[in-house]
Amino acid sequence: MKLTVVGGGSTYTPELIDGFARLRDTLPVRELVLVDPAADRLDLVGGLARRIFARQGHDGRIVTTSDLNAAVDGADAVLLQLRVGGQAARQQDETWPLECGCVGQETTGAGGLAKALRTVPVVLDIAERVRRANPDAWIIDFTNPVGIVTRALLRAGHRAVGLCNVAIGLQRKFAGLLGVAPADVHLDHVGLNHLTWETAVRLGGPEGADVLPRLLAEHGDAVAADLRLPRPLLDRLGAVPSYYLRYYYAHDEVVGELRTKPSRAAEVAEMERQLLRMYGDPALDEKPALLARRGGAYYSEAAVDLAAALLGGAGSPYQVVNTYNRGTLPFLPDDAVIEVPAAVGGKGAAPLPVADVNPLYAGLMANVTAYEDLALDAALRGGRDRVFRALLAHPLVGQYGYAEQLTDLLVAHNREHLAWA
Template identity: 85%
Template sequence: MKLAVVGGGSTYTPELIDGFARLRDTLPVEELVLVDPAADRLELVGGLARRIFAKQGHPGRIVTTSDLDAGIADADAVLLQLRVGGQAARDQDETWPLECGCVGQETTGAGGLAKALRTVPVVLDIAERVRRTNPDAWIIDFTNPVGIVTRALLQAGHKAVGLCNVAIGFQRKFATLLGVTPSEVHLDHVGLNHLTWELGVRLGGPDGEDVLPKLLAEHGDAVAGDLRMPRQIVDRLGVVPSYYLRYFYAHDEVVRELGTKPSRAAEVAAMEKQLLEMYGDPALDEKPALLGKRGGAFYSEAAVDLASSLLGAGGPPVQVVNTYNRGTLPFLPDDAVIEVQARVDGTGATPLAVPALDPLFAGLIGHVTAYEDLALEAALRGGRDRVFKALLAHPLVGQFEYAEALTDRLIAHNREHLAWA
């Protein structure tokens, strides 16, 4: 089995490598190719990756290359984890929206739209090259904004499934609080990427006992603390919202908070510099503890589960993924991309049925889906007016004056990445 990781020079990658090494019986990788145009980073990450494999006794071969076509040739699956424009572009995404009194964030709001506009054309080019080289390969997208990018891939006819680590993070957290193993915890996880709610926490399987009321009663303070939301709000909702919902439920508070400190991108850039120095140490043969602060927790386990199921290696039959709606949420089009539990096998991902949603959740899902429609149209066709309409449609913007000002700033800060600008 051969896997290729596009964006393999990311400081995330040792987390992925660690998972591949530990879970080699679940996903027997014979060759792993790390593809990245940044040769200097790639060499450091690749060296550590080989040492991790060697220490854990993994027999697989790790190859590094800046040649995309060579790297993806004959791959059974291609994992996408790229960031167009790097941390510098992310820093802008998190900064200029604040000038208009709007949340600055890399995956939602105006910053998320900027990332989508930069990313979708690049990902579609990569996917087309994968299809020409190996039409049977699966594409696993971890590149944000995952929902929009995955929809672009599926709409273009690619064999693609989107992946996020929010659900597996909740699963691990809840398992610890409940004193059970993660495999015993199944989530009624419903929504869009980075706009989800845990409607139930079931023990033993998708049809098991729902212990969410017990979880909130006994551990509500811990859950709310992780979300950085008041306990009483979580109790009133009666569900566990993704921490990304804080941008919607406490927008003005978040804007004030973000305006008083360096951007997350600046923090990550400093962390990445330190990590790359560590990766260059020939004595380092495991992922460093600092990587846990970088983000992407449990990404490796989620990626291994998904790849093993898609490639027929015996992964879990039910997983939380991003895929076509296909009537699962009846108020959305069939070709909207949702993030829910799905049955995953060699044919792809089929969403499981979900209960009727409270209008409080369904309304916001519908609103953001409309934005994502317009965002994808802007990413595919370009044009100032399409950018403006997408921003006006976003519930974190939603005002004519803000949308006009944000459109000008978005284009000014991203001109080098927008072929039409």
């Protein structure tokens, strides 16, 4: 089996390599190709990757290259984890929206739109190369904003599934609090990428007993602290929102915080400098502890599980993924991309039935879905007016004055990445 990682020079990659090494019985990779245009980073990451495989006794071959066409040739699955514009572009996404009093964040709001505009054309070009090399290959998208990028891939007819680590992170957290194995915890996880709620926590499988009321009663303070939301809010919701909901539920509070502290992009850039120095140590043959602070926790387990299921291996039959709605949530279009538990196999991902969704969540999902539709239109066809409409539709913007100013700022900061600007 050949797997290709686009963005293989990312400091995330050793997390993925560690998972491939540990879980080789689930996903028997014979050739793993890391492709990235940044040759210096790729050499460091590739060297550590080979040492991790050797330490854990994995006899698979790791190849590094900057040749995308050669990298995807004959690949059974291609994982996308690229960042167009690098951390410098992320730094901009997280700062210029604050000039208008709007959240600066790399996956939602105005910053998230900027990232989508930069990313979608690049991803679609990669996907066309994958299709020409092997039309049966699966594309697993971990590139943010996952919902919009996956929607672009599916609309273009690619064999694609979107992946996020929010659900697996909460599953592991809840399992620890409840004192059970993670495999015993099944989440009623519903929403869009980075806009999700856990409406039930079931033990034993999709039909298991719901222990969410017990979880909140016994561990609500710990869960609320992790989310940086008030405990009474969780009690009133009767659900656990993802930490991204804080941008909506505490918008002004978050903006105030972001204006008075270093950006997350700056923190990550410094971590990356430290990690790359570590990766260059020929004695290092395991992922360093610092990597846990970089983000992407449990990404490797989720990626291995998904790839194994899609390729007919030993992956779990039920996984939380991003895929077409197809009537699962009746208040959204069939071609909306939702993030829910799904049955995953060789034919792709089929969402499992979802209980009636509280209007408190459904209304926000519908609003953001409409924004994502406009955002994808702007990414595919360009134009200032399309950018303006997408910003005006986003609930974190929503006022025409802000939308006008943010449109100008977005174009000014991203002109080199926008063919139409």
